[in-house]
Amino acid sequence: MLYMMGRISKHHQIDSSYRRANIATKITCSMASNKTSSRKALTLDDRVKVIQLHEKGKGSRAIAEIMGVGKTQINGIVKRKAEVMEEYESNVPSERKREIRKTGNEDINELCWEWFKDVTARRLPVSGPMLQEKALKFASDLQNTEFKASNGWLESFRKRHNIVFGKMNGESGDVCDDVVREWTQRLPSLCQGYSPRDIYNMDETGLFFRCTTDKSLHVKGEDCSGGKKSKERLTLMLCANMAGEKEKPLIIGKSQNPRCFKNINPKTLPVDYYANKKAWMTSDVFENWLLSFDRKLGRQKRKALLFLDNATCHPHINPRNVKLIFFPPNTTSKLQPMDQGIIQALKLKYRKRQLQHIIALMDEDKSKTGPDAVKKTNVLEAIYWVHRSWQDVKDTTVMKCLERLGFQPVRWQLRKSLVMVMVIVNWNLRHRNCLAVHCRI
Structure with missing residues (x-):
């Protein structure tokens, strides 16, 4: 009896161990199959x-x-x-x-997409309701009475075609590509014979000197309102050459002698300051600046090219040392190097200095608000901020903006000059060695 009970116990232990091993094997196989069956989803890219x-x-x-x-x-x-x-x-x-995923309205979606591409290529602003209305018209033409053009359909259509809502800005849409291409091809011949230091570009821009950025961090759900924006503006004129060398800025205000200029001689300012009723660039102001620039080049015994916009305030005159080359009409947005990032760099640095000044004022007076501190900005402060910001614009920024529009890279011209110097030096050394051998003979 005891013998039989021992055998049964032994068989039970073997059976239990076998079942545990079988379960472990199944779990391992299941994990392995799950691991191998996982499929990596690839993006469209x-x-x-x-x-x-x-x-x-x-x-x-x-x-x-x-x-x-x-x-x-x-x-x-x-x-x-x-x-x-x-x-x-x-x-x-x-x-x-x-x-x-196919939605069952593929014919309407395709017609809407073709219509959207067509009208946006012709620079028509398109809104969501416009797109929904056009979709309903297509559905009516196709006799599809079940299609509703709901907000859900609109959101799905936008995601499907990667459509986002943005602001239409700039004037580049009106520029003829053929004119840009022809100008780019002509540019090397126009610059031929001039060194990078003697190829200049200038442009004007407006500066709302008492205006700050309209964007700010704020707590979600709380009010994010600011004060009334100031419309007081200055006109800046900036000029630089292909080597990254920058000329003194010219600033035009509305008052010849603002209150902040008390006991200050405008000629001692770090900029050339002019004034007229509208604070705009005029032909007289431009001519005065150009003649002064021409005299400076004459004293340095240099001849220069000056690329500028074809604007009415830029008269076609012929200074002795400066040759004016005007960009084709209505091509400023694509051919003006200053608009490719130079002016933007200066304004960003100006805003940084302005905000640092405002923070300092608010730290001194805890009752003062941001709009109150902005209103205290005067023309003299703006002049010095512009001067320092213009100095802080990197030479490489100017050079890259010019290179982007087809002007010959400065480093290539410098490399060619270095090669020519090395050739001349080598020739002189070889010539001297030949003379020495001849003398020994």
């Missing part, structure tokens, strides 16, 4: 990259190792190449991982 690698001759296995996915997934993307590229060219968001 990734799928386009897969197609590009395949077109370069890489095999599916090699691409799968690069992208970290399975070979079958790569083969599926290659088979659907046409669909992927159509999505990519249709401005679908590049971070999208899943394929676009």
Whole structure:
């Protein structure tokens, strides 16, 4: 009896250990299958990259190792190449991982997308209600009575085609590309014979010197209102050359002798200051500045080019040492180097100094608000902030903005000059050695 009970106990222990091992094996296999069955979703950019690698001759296995996915997934993307590229060219968001789901209104969506591309290319501002109204018209033409053009449809349509709401600004839409292309081709011949130090660019800009930025951090849900914006403005004229050297700024205000100029001689200011009723650039102001600039170059025995806008305040005169070259009409937004980031850099540095000054005033007087401190800004302070901000604009910023619009890079011209000097030095050394050998003979 005891023998039989011992055998049963032994069999029970073996059976229990077997079952535990079997359960552990099943769990391990389940975990392994879950691990191998996980599928990495590729974004649209990734799928386009897969197609590009395949077109370069890489095999599916090699691409799968690069992208970290399975070979079958790569083969599926290659088979659907046409669909992927159509999505990519249709401005679908590049971070999208899943394929676009069919909604049943594809004909309306396609008509709306074609209409949207057409009108925005012709610079018509398009709003959400306009798009919904056009979609309803297309639905009516297609006799689709179930389509509603709801806000949900609009949001889905915007996400599908990566459409965002923004402000239309700038004048570059009116610039003819053929004129820009022709000017860029002519530019090297216009600059021929002049060193980078003798190729200048100038432009004017307005500065609302008592106005601060209209954006601020604030606690969500709380009021974020500011004071009334000041409309008082100064006109700045900035001039610099291809080597990054900057001329003294010219500032035009409304008053010849503001109160803040008391006991100050305007000629001692770090800028050239002029005044008229509207604080605008005029032909007289420009001519006075240009003749002064011409005399400066004459004293240095230099001849220079000056590229500027074709504006009515820029008279076509012929100074002795400066040759004026005007940009084609209505091309300032695309051909004016100062508009490519130089003026923006100065204004950002000006605003930084202005805000530092306002913070200092508010720290001194705890009862003073931001709008109150801004109103205390005077023309003299603005003049010194402009002067220091112009000094802080990096030479490389000026050079890069000029290079971006086709002006010959300064470093290339300097490199050519260095090569010429090395050639001359080598020739002189070789010539001297030949003379020494001849003398010995």
